[in-house]
Amino acid sequence: MALPALSRLVTLCIVMVLVGLLPWLSGRDPALSILRARSGDQNPTPEALEAIRQQLGLALGPAENLRLWLAGLLRGDAGVSWISGGPVMPGIVAAMQVSLVLMAAAFLVAAVTALLLCLPTLARGLRGKGGLSSGAVAAALTALPEFMLSSLLLVIVAVWLEWLPPYGWGTPAQAILPALALGLPAGGLLGRLLSDGLAATFSEPWLATWATAGFSRARIARAAARRTLPGVMPQIAMIMVGMTGGAVAVEQVFAIPGLGRLVLGSASAQDMPALQAGILVLLLNAVLIGTVMHLLRGLLLGRALQLGALPVPQVSHPAPRYGWAVPAAVLALLLAVVLAGLPRDPFASEYIRLQAPSLALPLGADGLGRDVLARVAHGALSTIGMAALVTAIALVTGLAVGMFPRLAAGPIEIAKATPPVIAGLAVAAAMGPGSHGAVIAVAAVAWAPLAAHTAALATEVRAQPHVRIAPVLGVGPLRLMVRYVLPAVVGPVTRHAMLRLPGIALALAALGFLGLGPRPPSPEWGLILAEAMPYMERAPWAVLTPVLALSLLSVLAVTLAALLRR
Known part of the structure; x- marks a missing residue:
């Protein structure tokens, strides 16, 4: 079996195992999780927990439960809901x-x-x-x-x-x-x-x-x-x-x-x-x-045209004379909002609930009487800060994995095919929602495009004559990679990673909006928008403000991506 095909098969098996072991990955007792889910007020006595283990077969342990879960899937049986007790x-x-x-x-x-x-x-x-x-x-x-x-x-x-x-x-x-x-x-x-x-x-x-x-x-x-x-x-x-x-x-x-x-x-x-x-x-x-x-x-x-026989269409994208004008203007506007709101307190509930915008309160107050401008400004630091951390993790991971393109074919394809929201659901199940879980979830998939870019560049570098002849001259594989390949790919992949930062910030905001990211009272943009949604009829500014901030971030991501393509 070819190495890339084997890599794909192994990766799929690992994903199946991880999904099957989700109840045990959190480190919590599954019986206790079931008891909390069914009745948060019930006292978790050893007798109650043991009854749940016997009822659902949890006493058999992770390995046996994984085997039973996989066997059930082959029969079309995904198990029994912990909440309703009915089939899933x-x-x-x-x-x-x-x-x-x-x-x-x-x-x-x-x-x-x-x-x-x-x-x-x-x-x-x-x-x-x-x-x-x-x-x-x-x-x-x-x-x-x-x-x-x-x-x-x-x-x-x-x-x-x-x-x-x-x-x-x-x-x-x-x-x-x-x-x-x-x-x-x-x-x-x-x-x-x-x-x-x-x-x-x-x-x-x-x-x-x-x-x-x-x-x-x-x-x-x-x-x-x-x-x-x-x-x-x-x-x-x-x-x-x-x-x-x-x-x-x-x-x-x-x-x-x-x-x-x-x-x-x-x-x-x-x-x-x-x-x-x-x-x-x-x-x-x-x-x-x-x-x-x-x-x-x-x-x-068609049957006669095999992969690689047809050249890929290429079109030149001449960079416009003022190509950086839009991202520069958007970035300046975001900085203005941040600088205006940073001196203000994002946590103090010192205003009337849903107070309308005024000179003293430029963007109004939210449902708890907190300054929306302050929360959006401090949320920019929180969201962009987490995005910068994820970008750094993704860059290092992408460079490391992309240096072995044939071996990493499976992980790259699976990670590229996994939206951050799905990764966020899995991580939240194992760790619970929170900032750390959101960072891990987005980083778990954000490295894949950078790894694919690294793999493509590394393949091109290895194909150059002076690199191909290096082993004949006594250059070992490690030295070849450090001396020739890595220096040629670090610069382009790093620039690629920096241009992906706004998109990563949007992925983090999406997890916050869905309740899979930072927890209240964190001033994170997605969470701010989610908290404002129940008041959209009474206080539309509370919704439109984080939407506008996210829109600016989206425009920044799209314009930077366009410049990267050119």
């Missing part, structure tokens, strides 16, 4: 059906959005004019994470305008806002990727030959699309996997009884069997999406 699988299946409908509606929104964003590039290419459109709309859509866009749509469309129902599931009207919140960011990113690919395709000589030969525009457009799609299939797979993680936040905001909300509720209630089954289904869904996209790519390429 029927609830998982029912919730999965709801999530699949939501995902289908969201993907339809994403596909329509991407098509509309691609039309200008397609029209320019068919007229023989190269280049890209500005991409401003795509960038704006991409700069709105699902949890933030959900909150914004809920406040503006459902509460202020009263055009659509704010909560629930079961009617077409109730699906519109969740589908928009989940599909628009994905559509913006997908549209930008396809526009880039189409622009590169239309720069290839064969299309000019087809146009001269008199082929119709419709046929040329179909051929250009077929030429472009294989190159972006891996990115489309990652976008769909990201939608799986984003659905957790969307279902929570709009009270949709889907799999994401079920898993989040199971994590909060410490209902381990339901949480294990939900995490496993989400992970398998991510793997399935990647597999389907790989098969579709093969069908588009």
Whole structure:
């Protein structure tokens, strides 16, 4: 078996084992967790704990319970809920059906959005004019994470305008806002990727030959699309996997009884069997999406075109003259907010609850009478500080793992296919929600893109003649890596890591918003937004303020990513 395939198989087995051992990874007695979940007031006597162990077979120990859990999965049995006492699988299946409908509606929104964003590039290419459109709309859509866009749509469309129902599931009207919140960011990113690919395709000589030969525009457009799609299939797979993680936040905001909300509720209630089954289904869904996209790519390429036989479309992205203007302006605005709020106390409840903004209180007060400006300013330090720590961990891990690309193929692919929210659910189950758990969860997946970048650069360096001949001259493997390979990859990968910092901060904020990150009264941006949501009708400024701060951070992440691509 090839080393990369073996690496993938071993990684999948390790993930299955870790998910199966979740009840024991926390170091807490599972029987005590069950007792607390069922009745927090009951005295945890040895007799009560032993009765639970005997009832659920916990006395058999972790290894035997893992074997029984895996054997049950093969029979379609995911165990018994610690809370309800009923089988887990029927609830998982029912919730999965709801999530699949939501995902289908969201993907339809994403596909329509991407098509509309691609039309200008397609029209320019068919007229023989190269280049890209500005991409401003795509960038704006991409700069709105699902949890933030959900909150914004809920406040503006459902509460202020009263055009659509704010909560629930079961009617077409109730699906519109969740589908928009989940599909628009994905559509913006997908549209930008396809526009880039189409622009590169239309720069290839064969299309000019087809146009001269008199082929119709419709046929040329179909051929250009077929030429472009294989190159972006891996990115489309990652976008769909990201939608799986984003659905957790969307279902929570709009009270949709889907799999994401079920898993989040199971994590909060410490209902381990339901949480294990939900995490496993989400992970398998991510793997399935990647597999389907790989098969579709093969069908588009055709049997005669093997991997590597078709050159990847490349398009030049000339950096605009004032390319750093937008990120610099956004960064200056964020710094202004931080400097204005740092001297103020973010914890003191010295104002009237939900007090409106005024000169003395520029951004109003929250539901506990605390200064919103102070909390947002101090939250910037908390959120960015945690993001900097995660970035450093991800950089070191990515460099170390990426130096062994064949051995690390499995961990890199699994980590890239795991949204931070799913990692956050698993870590919260083992450690409980908190700042440390959020850092570990995001760091557990943030290293993968950096490792993939490191692996690609290291492969290029090792292929250079002076490096290939070094072992013949007596240079050992360790010295080769330290002397030649590592210095060539550290600089580019470090710059890549720094540009990922705003996106990592948004992932941490998403965990805080879902209750998987820092705990109250921490002034963390995601937590601030979650605490303000119940008061959106009475005090919309309490919601819009953290949304605006997160929007600025999103714009910073998107613009820096665009500069990195150029």
